[in-house]
Amino acid sequence: MNKEIRNWEEKEGIRFLKRIGIKPGQKVLDFGARIGHYSIPAAVVVGNRGKVYALDKNKDPLNELKRKAAEQKLENIVLVRTNGSLETGLENNSVDAALAYDVLHLINNRKKLYREIHRVLQKNGLFSVYPKHNKLDQPEQGLKKVGPKEIIKEIEAHNFYFEEERCGLISHDDFLNKGCVLNFRKKRELIEGKK
Numbered sequence: 001m002n003k004e005i006r007n008w009e010e011k012e013g014i015r016f017l018k019r020i021g022i023k024p025g026q027k028v029l030d031f032g033a034r035i036g037h038y039s040i041p042a043a044v045v046v047g048n049r050g051k052v053y054a055l056d057k058n059k060d061p062l063n064e065l066k067r068k069a070a071e072q073k074l075e076n077i078v079l080v081r082t083n084g085s086l087e088t089g090l091e092n093n094s095v096d097a098a099l100a101y102d103v104l105h106l107i108n109n110r111k112k113l114y115r116e117i118h119r120v121l122q123k124n125g126l127f128s129v130y131p132k133h134n135k136l137d138q139p140e141q142g143l144k145k146v147g148p149k150e151i152i153k154e155i156e157a158h159n160f161y162f163e164e165e166r167c168g169l170i171s172h173d174d175f176l177n178k179g180c181v182l183n184f185r186k187k188r189e190l191i192e193g194k195k
C-alpha cells in the first residue's frame with residue numbers, strides 16, 4: 001500500500017468519516033469494503049464500543065483487510081463475506097450508518113441494495129454513498145448514464161431523505177482524488193395501516 005493512502009487511512013480518513021457523521025460507539029456497515037480504505041478509519045472512529053461490518057463478495061481483499069486490522073490491533077472489524085446477493089445477513093435496524101463507497105456502479109440491482117440498507121439501518125440512520133463512476137466522474141458500468149441528481153432521486157424513492165453533500169480529498173482505489181459523498185437519512189418506518 002502506498003504511503004499516501006496509508007497516511008489517509010490513519011489521519012485524513014478519520015477526520016473525513018467524523019465529518020460525515022460517524023461517531024464513537026456506532027455500528028457501521030461498509031458495503032463493498034475491499035481492503036478497507038474506509039473500514040479501517042471507521043473502526044478507529046467508532047472505537048472499542050463500536051463495530052464495523054466490512055462486507056465484500058471477494059475473499060482476497062477481505063484477507064488483506066484482516067491482516068491490516070491485526071497489524072493495527074483493531075479488534076472491532078467483523079468481516080462479512082457474501083456471495084454477491086446483496087443480502088447482508090444483519091438484523092433489522094441494527095446499524096447506525098452504512099457506507100456504499102465506489103460500489104454502486106458495480107451493482108446490477110441498486111433498488112435491492114437500497115431496500116437492504118433501509119432494512120438494516122436504525123431509524124434516522126446514515127446512508128452515505130460515494131457514487132464514483134457516475135456520468136460526471138469517469139463513467140463506468142451501471143452508473144454510466146446516471147448523474148448525482150438522479151442518484152439522489154432514486155435513493156429518496158426508497159424511504160431516505162437527502163441530507164447533504166460532503167466533498168474532500170478522499171480515497172479511490174489506492175489513490176486520493178477529489179470526490180463528494182452524498183449523505184441520506186433513513187425516514188421513519190411507515191406505520192402499518194396508515195399511509
Ligand SMILES: C[S@@+](CC[C@H](N)C(=O)[O-])C[C@H]1O[C@@H](n2cnc3c(N)ncnc32)[C@H](O)[C@@H]1O
Nearest residue numbers: 032033034037056057058084101102103106173
Ligand atoms: C471499487 S471497490 C471499492 C472499495 C471501497 N468501498 C473503497 O471505496 O475503497 C468495490 C468493492 O465492492 C465489492 N463488490 C462489488 N459488488 C459487490 C456485491 N454485489 N456484494 C458485495 N461486494 C461487492 C468488490 O468486490 C470490491 O471489493
